[in-house]
Amino acid sequence: MRKKKIGGWDIVLMTILSVWALAILLPVINVIAVSFTSNKEYLARPMMLFPLEPTLKNYIDLLQDKRILIGYRTTLLLVLLGVPLNLFLTTSFAYGLSRRGYPGRKLIFYVVLITMLFNGGIIPMYLLMMKLGLTNSLGSVVFAYGINTFYMVIMRNFFSSLPVALVESAKIDGAGEWRILFRIILPLSMPIIATITLFYTVDRWNEWYNAMIFIKSPNMQPLQLVLRSIVLESQMMDKISATGTAVIDKERFVSGMKMAAVVVTMLPVMCVFPFLQKYFVKGVMVGAIKA
Amino acid sequence: MTEVKDNPLVKRSHGGILHLIWKHRMVYTLLLPGLIWYIVFAYGPMGGLQLAFKTYRASEGIWGSPWAGLKNYERVFGDPAFWSAVFRTLYINIGRLIFQFPIPIILALLLNEMKFVKFKKVVQTVFTFPHFLSWIVVASILTNMLSLDGLVNNVLAAFGMERISFLGSPSIFQPMLYITDAWKSAGWGAIVYLAAISGVDTDQYEAAEIDGASRFQRVFFITLPNIMPTIVVMFILAVGGVMSTGFDQVFNLDNVSVRSVSEILDMYIYRITFQAPTDFSFSMAVSLFRSTINMVLLLIADRGAKLMGGDGLLG
Numbered sequence: 377m378r379k380k381k382i383g384g385w386d387i388v389l390m391t392i393l394s395v396w397a398l399a400i401l402l403p404v405i406n407v408i409a410v411s412f413t414s415n416k417e418y419l420a421r422p423m424m425l426f427p428l429e430p431t432l433k434n435y436i437d438l439l440q441d442k443r444i445l446i447g448y449r450t451t452l453l454l455v456l457l458g459v460p461l462n463l464f465l466t467t468s469f470a471y472g473l474s475r476r477g478y479p480g481r482k483l484i485f486y487v488v489l490i491t492m493l494f495n496g497g498i499i500p501m502y503l504l505m506m507k508l509g510l511t512n513s514l515g516s517v518v519f520a521y522g523i524n525t526f527y528m529v530i531m532r533n534f535f536s537s538l539p540v541a542l543v544e545s546a547k548i549d550g551a552g553e554w555r556i557l558f559r560i561i562l563p564l565s566m567p568i569i570a571t572i573t574l575f576y577t578v579d580r581w582n583e584w585y586n587a588m589i590f591i592k593s594p595n596m597q598p599l600q601l602v603l604r605s606i607v608l609e610s611q612m613m614d615k616i617s618a619t620g621t622a623v624i625d626k627e628r629f630v631s632g633m634k635m636a637a638v639v640v641t642m643l644p645v646m647c648v649f650p651f652l653q654k655y656f657v658k659g660v661m662v663g664a665i666k667a
Numbered sequence: 668m669t670e671v672k673d674n675p676l677v678k679r680s681h682g683g684i685l686h687l688i689w690k691h692r693m694v695y696t697l698l699l700p701g702l703i704w705y706i707v708f709a710y711g712p713m714g715g716l717q718l719a720f721k722t723y724r725a726s727e728g729i730w731g732s733p734w735a736g737l738k739n740y741e742r743v744f745g746d747p748a749f750w751s752a753v754f755r756t757l758y759i760n761i762g763r764l765i766f767q768f769p770i771p772i773i774l775a776l777l778l779n780e781m782k783f784v785k786f787k788k789v790v791q792t793v794f795t796f797p798h799f800l801s802w803i804v805v806a807s808i809l810t811n812m813l814s815l816d817g818l819v820n821n822v823l824a825a826f827g828m829e830r831i832s833f834l835g836s837p838s839i840f841q842p843m844l845y846i847t848d849a850w851k852s853a854g855w856g857a858i859v860y861l862a863a864i865s866g867v868d869t870d871q872y873e874a875a876e877i878d879g880a881s882r883f884q885r886v887f888f889i890t891l892p893n894i895m896p897t898i899v900v901m902f903i904l905a906v907g908g909v910m911s912t913g914f915d916q917v918f919n920l921d922n923v924s925v926r927s928v929s930e931i932l933d934m935y936i937y938r939i940t941f942q943a944p945t946d947f948s949f950s951m952a953v954s955l956f957r958s959t960i961n962m963v964l965l966l967i968a969d970r971g972a973k974l975m976g977g978d979g980l981l982g
Contacts, residue, residue: 385882389780396774397793400850403812410811469701478691479684484698491709493962497954499940499947500715503729504708522704553693582801585915589941600803604919607807611922638807642800649796656795660855661862 404646411435411636415629434632435640444637446595447602450514450587454598455580458518462576465523466531467569471557473528474535492525498589505590516590517583517598524579527572530659534568535561571659574652578645603641610634716958718951732948739952749953752935759841759931760909767845768905771856772898776886778857779864794854805851806919810834835924848916863897864890900972907968910961932957 405425410418411434413427421428438444473485501520502511510516538561546556562569584600591597597605610630688695715729722735743749774794781787797805812818813833820830833843871889880888914933921929930938936957940950 383882385780386782389777390783390786393777393781393786393790397790400793400797400854402818403808406818407808407811465701465704468697472694472698472701475691475694478694479687484702487702488705491705493965494713494958495709496712496715497936497951497958499718499950499954500712500729501708503715504712519704519708522708523701528701557693578799582799582803584801584803600801603807604803607803607810634807635811638804638811642804645799646796649799650792653792653795656799657858660858 404642407635407638410632411639413629413632415632418629418632434629434636437629437633438636438640441606441633443594443597443602443605444599444640447597447599448640450596451581451583451599453514454517454583455577457514458521458580459573459576461518461522462524462580463569463573466528466572466576469523470528470531471535471561473532488525488528498585501586502589510590512591512593512596514591514596517586520586520590521579521583524576527575531565531568531572534565538564567655567658571655574655575659581645599641603637606634606637716951716955718948719955720952721948723947723951735948739948740956742949743952743956748930748935752930752932755928756910756913756931756933759844760912762841763845763848763912764902764905764909766842767849768902770849770853772860772894774853775857775860775864776890778861779890780882780886791854794857796854797851798855800851802851802915802919805847806916809847809850810920832924834920835922837925837928840925840928844913844916844920847920848913859901860894860897863894867893896975899975903968903971903975906971907965910957910964 402425409424409426412430412432413424414429414431414433417427417429473481473488475481505511505516505520508516510519542560542564543556546560551559582600584598584604587596587598588601610633613630718729718732719739720734720736721729721732722738723729724732727733778787778791781790800808810817814820815830815832815835819833824830831839833839867890871893872885875885875889910932913931914937917929917931917934918937921934932953936950936953939946939953
């Protein structure tokens with residue numbers, strides 16, 4: 377094998393890519409660093425990448441503010457209720473669409489396509505939720521996002537790409553349609569199901585807009601909205617204080633608490649992502665390069 | 668000799684369609700839950716669109732409210748803030764096509780040229796992960812870095828330069844939108860192009876190397892032209908989003924200082940719906956307009972992408 381020579385261009389390339397990667401990492405590190413910094417140290421050394429005297433106080437303050445716990449609970453509920461619904465609806469529909477030769481197939485497909493192009497906006501959805509009695513309940517947010525048509529099409533394409541011979545030979549062996557689905561198709565589809573599960577989980581974890589419109593009760597606020605209210609609070613305090621750093625509340629270092637809230641919200645994604653990255657990438661590949 | 672009615676190869680003419688439906692009953696069963704969801708939660712709300720031509724009275728509901736012809740649209744088209752929002756949306760999003768669109772492509776080309784696999788993998792993980800954070804989180808991270816007393820400004824001050832309010836200046840709000848969106852999603856966007864690049868015939872590279880082509884020439888004259896079809900398709904799809912892109916980002920980066928330049932169409936709709944006295948008919952009139960234009964753009968984009976040999980929005 378030819379040995380790789382390191383040319384001048386390679387060094388330039390590595391530099392550019394490293395700078396870009398640092399541009400992404402540094403802000404994140406900064407946030408994590410501030411979250412572990414005390415009020416006192418931040419005033420003394422505002423520019424830093426890690427605190428010399430780390431403290432857990434911001435996190436303690438954050439936990440004592442019950443909102444973050446409510447946020448975590450609501451979002452976990454949302455994921456536990458929402459993702460199975462998403463998977464059930466998406467997989468069954470995608471498999472149905474991937475089968476051929478039944479009347480109405482094209483019609484159904486166009487019906488679904490139109491929903492991708494056109495929607496009525498949030499108000500009619502809100503009025504619908506009112507009619508269904510779901511306002512101010514998590515159910516409204518769970519059901520408002522049922523099928524992501526884009527993901528559904530990716531799944532459908534995957535099902536369509538499975539060799540027809542597989543189903544045919546199973547039929548010859550006398551297997552019924554349901555058995556074929558559960559014993560053959562689904563096990564083979566685990567990779568794509570895993571990928572779509574991840575996509576939906578991230579979507580649910582990041583969900584905030586529907587909840588903001590449908591849910592008014594402070595006990596049912598998802599994590600993202602809790603984070604948002606903490607951030608807005610600290611921004612308001614920034615306006616009042618002269619230095620631009622919210623330290624008015626001597627008891628709490630509001631900026632630090634804000635950063636702790638950010639860390640707590642992005643931590644699951646950050647931890648899990650490197651291991652699951654290949655699933656996300658594969659999903660895009662399947663979607664982008666259709667068989 | 669089997670009779671006609673016993674011969675399974677002979678299709679029966681009457682009851683044929685019912686027979687087919689029964690034969691495929693499993694498929695219909697599978698489609699049913701999703702279909703119900705689409706009808707209730709995707710088509711159901713569309714009934715609300717008629718409010719664009721009515722005057723909404725809460726007591727009478729959507730169907731009972733009286734018709735008002737084009738009165739709502741007189742108000743919409745007469746509102747300068749509406750036109751301002753429309754043009755601002757187009758201005759910002761067309762600018763995205765010029766300034767932001769190339770970034771994932773360049774990134775993909777750079778990543779592809781990287782020889783050291785371990786480095787490439789690490790770097791790719793770093794680039795791709797911000798896409799999976801919500802804009803609420805990303806806005807907090809970037810605001811922290813770019814605030815007047817944040818890391819970047821502290822560095823600038825250390826070098827004796829003036830502090831810049833990156834996210835609080837109307838004059839640079841638009842470029843900051845492009846930069847922050849690229850920060851978040853360029854890595855993820857590069858994946859599609861990397862997939863396309865991986866499909867390029869390596870013979871071409873070898874031939875070029877023999878002919879003495881430089882690295883730069885190889886990228887420019889082989890890689891780039893080969894992924895042109897993908898680039899064109901992605902571009903056309905981006906054009907389809909020109910009316911609708913950006914709400915999540917703008918909503919979370921919006922603040923009092925930049926209010927004058929941040930009201931894109933979706934922000935306008937949000938304001939008139941939730942931050943003004945409730946007038947559902949007015950809001951629906953704007954929403955209907957926005958959805959219709961958006962659909963037309965998407966259809967044009969879909970047709971355009973298919974003409975270019977791509978797959979369009981759906982397979």
